[in-house]
Amino acid sequence: MAPRLLDEKSLRAREQQVIDAAIDFIQKHGVENLTMDKVVNAVPFSKGTVYKHFLGKEDLMLAISNHSMAILADLFCRAAQFNGCPRERMMLVNFSYLLYAILHPALFKTGQCARSPNVYGKCGGERLEQQEQLEFKLLGAIHGIVEEALATGNFTLPDHMNIQQVCFANWSIGHGTIGLLSDDVEQCEGSNGLIVERELFNQNNLMFDGLQWAPLTKDYDYQAGLRKALEDIFPGELLLIKRLGRDLKI
Amino acid sequence: MAPRLLDEKSLRAREQQVIDAAIDFIQKHGVENLTMDKVVNAVPFSKGTVYKHFLGKEDLMLAISNHSMAILADLFCRAAQFNGCPRERMMLVNFSYLLYAILHPALFKTGQCARSPNVYGKCGGERLEQQEQLEFKLLGAIHGIVEEALATGNFTLPDHMNIQQVCFANWSIGHGTIGLLSDDVEQCEGSNGLIVERELFNQNNLMFDGLQWAPLTKDYDYQAGLRKALEDIFPGELLLIKRLGRDLKI
DNA sequence: ACCTGAACACCGTTCAAGT
DNA sequence: ACCTGAACACCGTTCAAGT
Numbered sequence: 254m255a256p257r258l259l260d261e262k263s264l265r266a267r268e269q270q271v272i273d274a275a276i277d278f279i280q281k282h283g284v285e286n287l288t289m290d291k292v293v294n295a296v297p298f299s300k301g302t303v304y305k306h307f308l309g310k311e312d313l314m315l316a317i318s319n320h321s322m323a324i325l326a327d328l329f330c331r332a333a334q335f336n337g338c339p340r341e342r343m344m345l346v347n348f349s350y351l352l353y354a355i356l357h358p359a360l361f362k363t364g365q366c367a368r369s370p371n372v373y374g375k376c377g378g379e380r381l382e383q384q385e386q387l388e389f390k391l392l393g394a395i396h397g398i399v400e401e402a403l404a405t406g407n408f409t410l411p412d413h414m415n416i417q418q419v420c421f422a423n424w425s426i427g428h429g430t431i432g433l434l435s436d437d438v439e440q441c442e443g444s445n446g447l448i449v450e451r452e453l454f455n456q457n458n459l460m461f462d463g464l465q466w467a468p469l470t471k472d473y474d475y476q477a478g479l480r481k482a483l484e485d486i487f488p489g490e491l492l493l494i495k496r497l498g499r500d501l502k503i
Numbered sequence: 504m505a506p507r508l509l510d511e512k513s514l515r516a517r518e519q520q521v522i523d524a525a526i527d528f529i530q531k532h533g534v535e536n537l538t539m540d541k542v543v544n545a546v547p548f549s550k551g552t553v554y555k556h557f558l559g560k561e562d563l564m565l566a567i568s569n570h571s572m573a574i575l576a577d578l579f580c581r582a583a584q585f586n587g588c589p590r591e592r593m594m595l596v597n598f599s600y601l602l603y604a605i606l607h608p609a610l611f612k613t614g615q616c617a618r619s620p621n622v623y624g625k626c627g628g629e630r631l632e633q634q635e636q637l638e639f640k641l642l643g644a645i646h647g648i649v650e651e652a653l654a655t656g657n658f659t660l661p662d663h664m665n666i667q668q669v670c671f672a673n674w675s676i677g678h679g680t681i682g683l684l685s686d687d688v689e690q691c692e693g694s695n696g697l698i699v700e701r702e703l704f705n706q707n708n709l710m711f712d713g714l715q716w717a718p719l720t721k722d723y724d725y726q727a728g729l730r731k732a733l734e735d736i737f738p739g740e741l742l743l744i745k746r747l748g749r750d751l752k753i
Numbered sequence: 754a755c756c757t758g759a760a761c762a763c764c765g766t767t768c769a770a771g772t
Numbered sequence: 773a774c775c776t777g778a779a780c781a782c783c784g785t786t787c788a789a790g791t
Contacts, residue, residue, distance in 0.1 A: 259755080285621045289784060299757045301787085310784065370686055371535045414705060421683075421697055422706050429679025433671075436620055447671055455664060456672050459713030460706070509774080539765060549776045551768085560765065 268306045271296055272316050279317070280359045284366055289313075311367075311375035315384065318367035321360035322387040325353050328487075329394040335482050339402035340466050343423060344457050344475065345482045346395060350427045351453055352490045354435060355499060361435065395420045408466040419464065426456050450501050454479065479503055518556045521546055522566050529567070530609045534616055539563075561617075561625035565634065568617035571610035572637040575603050578737075579644040585732045589652035590716050593673060594707050594725065595732045596645060600677045601703055602740045604685060605749060611685065645670045658716040669714065676706050700751050704729065729753055 274295040279287055289310055293300045307313040328349040335342045354361045366372070373381065399416050402408035410419070434449045458470045480503055483491060494501060524545040529537055539560055543550045557563040578599040585592050604611045616622070623631065649666050652658035660666070684699045708720045730753055733741060744751060 283621060285619075288782085290782085300785085301757060302755085304785070305755090369535075371533060417696065418702060418705060421695075421702055422709060425679030425683050425702070425706065426675070427679075428683055429675030429677075432682065433675050433678055445671075446667065452668060452671055452675070455668060456675065456710070459672065459710050461713075463709030463711075463713035538763085540763085550766085551776055552774085554766070555774090 264306075267298070267302075268316075271303055271306060271313070272320055275313060275317055276320070276360070279363055284314075284359065284363045287314075308377050309375055311372045312377055312380060314363060314367045314372060315376045315380050317360070318364045319380065319383050319387060321357060321364050322384070322391065324357065324360070325350065326387055326390045326394070328353055328490075329391055331486055332482075333394045333398055335486050337478060337482055338468065338473075339398050339405065339407055340461055340468070341475070341478045341482060343395070343398050343402075343461070344454075344479060345486065346398070347423065347427045347453060347457055348450070348479065348483065349487065351431055351450060352487060352494070354431050355494055355497070356490060358435075365432070365435075392420060392424075395423060402466065407468075408464065411464060422460060422464075426460055427453070430456055448502055450503055454503065476503060514556075517548070517552075518566075521553055521556060521563070522570055525563060525567055526570070526610070529613055534564075534609065534613045537564075558627050559625055561622045562627055562630060564613060564617045564622060565626045565630050567610070568614045569630065569633050569637060571607060571614050572634070572641065574607065574610070575600065576637055576640045576644070578603055578740075579641055581736055582732075583644040583648055585736050587728060587732055588718065589648050589655065589657055590711055590718070591725070591728045591732060593645070593648050593652075593711070594704075594729060595736065596648070597673065597677045597703060597707055598700070598729065598733065599737065601681055601700060602737060602744070604681050605744055605747070606740060608685075615682070615685075642670060642674075645673060652716065657718075658714065661714060672710060672714075676710055677703070680706055698752055700753055704753065726753065 271292060275287060275292050278291055278295060287310075289300070289303065292313070293303050296303065307316065329346055332345040332349040333342055335345050337345075396416060399408070399419050403410065403416075410416070430453045431449060434447060434452070454476070458475060462470050483501075483503075491501070521542060525537060525542050528541055528545060537560075539550070539553065542563070543553050546553065557566065579596055582595040582599040583592055585595050587595075646666060649658070649669050653660065653666075660669070680703045681699060684697060684702070704726070708725060712720050733751075733753075741751070
């Protein structure tokens with residue numbers, strides 16, 4: 254009998270099984286306690302087999318990070334499709350990042366841990382390529398909105414700034430706000446009295462007003478707009494958050 | 504002969520010796536390779552003695568982080584004393600954070616690693632207290648500038664924002680920009696074509712313009728102002744950066 | 754061809770034994 | 773009272789032995 258070679262499909266399925274087991278573990282015990290041993294024990298095959306799929310612990314972490322980024326990219330794309338003005342959609346994209354951080358805190362944290370040269374250095378080429386593609390998809394959603402705002406005339410690029418820099422400014426606001434408050438992101442209110450969703454809302458408006466991106470805050474009720482957008486596009490996510498006992502104060 | 508009790512002073516000196524050895528190590532080999540064994544080997548006393556000073560690895564990391572925060576706090580305080588308008592000083596504070604990230608990349612990274620509940624949970628009370636005090640000092644420098652801007656009438660708090668929220672907005676811009684680009688912070692230009700100092704400059708101006716904090720970008724040459732401020736307050740730091748072959752493109 | 758798990762090197766922490 | 777370093781439990785990774 255010819256040796257039955259393992260087909261691509263079942264190999265992929267097995268790899269996903271490892272990733273799922275690892276995610277299950279970090280959701281229960283945190284990334285900081287993730288161990289190859291623990292993952293192996295949660296899976297119906299041996300250490301050597303796991304190491305056939307992943308170069309090592311870091312490679313597995315990046316795989317989890319990629320899995321999470323795919324979830325986030327989906328949220329971004331959905332947000333970008335909201336039937337509102339570009340600035341409103343841009344804000345919704347940023348809030349979809351917050352929804353992600355609240356609903357998947359363990360994945361969010363693992364992603365932060367993986368975002369490091371010392372992790373990348375130990376990862377396989379295909380995994381790194383996949384990550385680049387996911388990043389491209391994320392940025393693409395934002396990029397598209399900026400372009401549309403330029404096309405409709407709601408927004409004009411300021412001197413010395415190109416589209417990429419505007420995208421970066423937007424991304425860094427989400428990262429700055431949510432990252433700094435991520436320890437409190439699951440609670441309604443941090444020890445410092447800051448409420449993530451409120452600060453995110455403020456910083457968004459400050460930046461877009463600074464960019465002269467119409468309509469300006471004084472000319473439009475972005476609070477009502479955001480409420481409507483969230484209920485339109487993310488009703489399921491809002492329900493899940495409510496079930497966590499975490500009410501968004503917008 | 505009565506047993507000679509160790510005095511406070513030599514105990515502190517020994518503790519600092521451990522911290523210095525650890526910093527020396529991470530500057531050469533990165534936080535990710537820091538090991539209690541390696542620290543012990545670099546110091547003229549034993550493992551047990553090191554563990555008398557630090558509850559464990561995390562406690563040592565927080566000690567390093569506190570040491571770095573003291574350096575940063577000094578930069579902040581110096582920046583806050585620049586002889587310019589409040590908005591200019593605020594920008595200088597943010598740029599002092601960038602100087603810190605460029606000049607002390609290893610410390611910067613260790614600080615980021617330490618900023619996590621799973622580290623704090625394993626640290627001693629005095630160490631945590633010291634950290635709080637340092638944070639207070641950092642925020643105090645920013646807080647003072649905002650208050651002065653309010654007093655001079657250059658700035659009025661927008662509706663639904665208090666001083667703390669303005670401080671947070673400012674802090675989160677530094678964190679967002681520098682944190683996202685920290686992998687490239689030592690290079691002049693990231694792979695994405697973004698230049699940290701330029702993006703930081705842009706985001707600062709966007710936010711302050713959004714806040715209607717006078718003088719607005721259109722009414723004042725902040726580029727020239729920043730250049731002057733940096734040369735006034737941080738000539739030594741600029742020289743060190745130049746020696747690293749890293750020219751600030753402002 | 755593929756899988757297994759014992760074995761190895763290394764790391765964080767403790768504590769019995771020393772002075 | 774203070775210090776030491778052997779000892780222990782645990783973790784990441786490898787690879788000789790199996791099927």
